[in-house]
Amino acid sequence: MKPFSYVSPRTEKEAIGALSAEPEKVMPLAGGQDLLARLKDYVAQPDRIVNVKAALDATVSPMPGGGLKIGAAMKVADLAEHAEVAKLYPAIALAAIEVGTPQIRNQGTVGGNLNQRPRCWYFRNEEFVCFKKGGNQCFSPAGENQFHAIFGGGPSFIVHPSSLAVPSVAYGATFRLAGPKGERMVPAAEYFTMPTLQNVKTENVLAPNELLTHVILPAPGAVKSGHYEVRYKASHDWPIAFATVVVAMNGDTVRSARIVMGAVAPIPWRAQAAEAALVGKPLNEQTAAAAADAAVRDARPLSQNGYKVQVARTAVKRAILNAAGIKTV
Ligand SMILES: Cc1cc2nc3c(=O)[nH]c(=O)nc-3n(C[C@H](O)[C@H](O)[C@H](O)COP(=O)(O)OP(=O)(O)OC[C@H]3O[C@@H](n4cnc5c(N)ncnc54)[C@H](O)[C@@H]3O)c2cc1C
Secondary structure, three states, X not given: OOOOEEEOOOOHHHHHHHOOOOOOOEEEEOOOOOHHHHHHOOOOOOOEEEEOOOOOOOOXXXXXXXXXXXXXXXXXXXXXXXHHHHHHOHHHHHHHHHOOOHHHHHHOEHHHHHHOOOOOOOOOOOXXXXXXXXXXXXXXXXXXXXXXXXXXXXXXXXXXXXXXXXXXXXXXXXXXXXXOOEEEEEEXXXXXXXXXXXXXXXXXXXXXOOEEEEEEEOOOXXXXXXXXXXXXXXXXXXXXXXXXXXXXXXXOEEEEEEEEEEOOOOXXXXXXXXXXXXXXXXXXXXXXXXXXXXXXXXXXXXOOOOHHHHXXXXXXXXXXXXXXXXXOO
């Protein structure tokens, strides 16, 4: 890898001071599960690395009026085992438990997980200069695209790699970002950005000299939630497709629903047609199947990933049934 200088600040302010407004010059490092691999593959070549683990909050704290604030330096393993998180936001805990392996969860952090870069094999190979690396094409439509987007693709067809991003959007989380001009609060649903020719090199609104410091979850109220991930095998890998469902009930029928799919689009993908299909209905096998059909109706698979449509459909259906407390396979 290219040589770089390294600093390990002790406070958020020092960490922000050590970053740079110039993209690629200076990069934050948390658990290093993603960044070190990109450094070794010459996909990222910063001049300086800023270790943010000691500078950022690694705890969960209650918010006034309800809700929880999760520090970005918290390990995914600690999030997965946090009793209050599991009680109030079970889909967050379930997503955390399924990330990678115990070793990866023990090293990876919440901030690093949400900001990890795409797993696209063209992006990860230094020889393919794709849109994301300043090139003028995405290699996946005409290439190997088994794991790429079935919704919202183009000009880049990556899928967002973060498992924690999807329940964050579904629960209506807000991300606290800190930079040289102070802090700003960005709803998780607006943090992740669709690729356009202007911003295709990034996946979110974070500026190069900002840090994501906290995930703030609103008071959950009386909601039911479900989360379901589909992988090739029950081993360490990213899911092929997954979904988080959060529903508020009015007696036996659904008053409102938020259904978000993961690993199917460049951002956590809100399935609004599926949400509309559930409102006013009871939660059961038939309504879950109808909502799942609606969720994938507008899918636009590439040449090799048509199978993901059925996988995503199944993930949505089972996440709804999980929310209803109905056992799935
Ligand atoms: C075999 C394998 C399986 C995996 N399976 C899954 C899976 O199923 N689901 C899943 O979600 N992930 C999965 N991962 C990815 C892994 O969870 C992430 O790489 C890890 O969580 C990243 O966290 P980190 O702290 O190590 O990040 P780092 O590698 O340190 O950082 C990742 C990126 O985020 C930036 N960054 C770090 N912290 C901040 C911050 N606070 N603010 C702004 N930017 C920041 C860094 O600059 C870097 O670009 C898997 C990884 C492997 C190797």
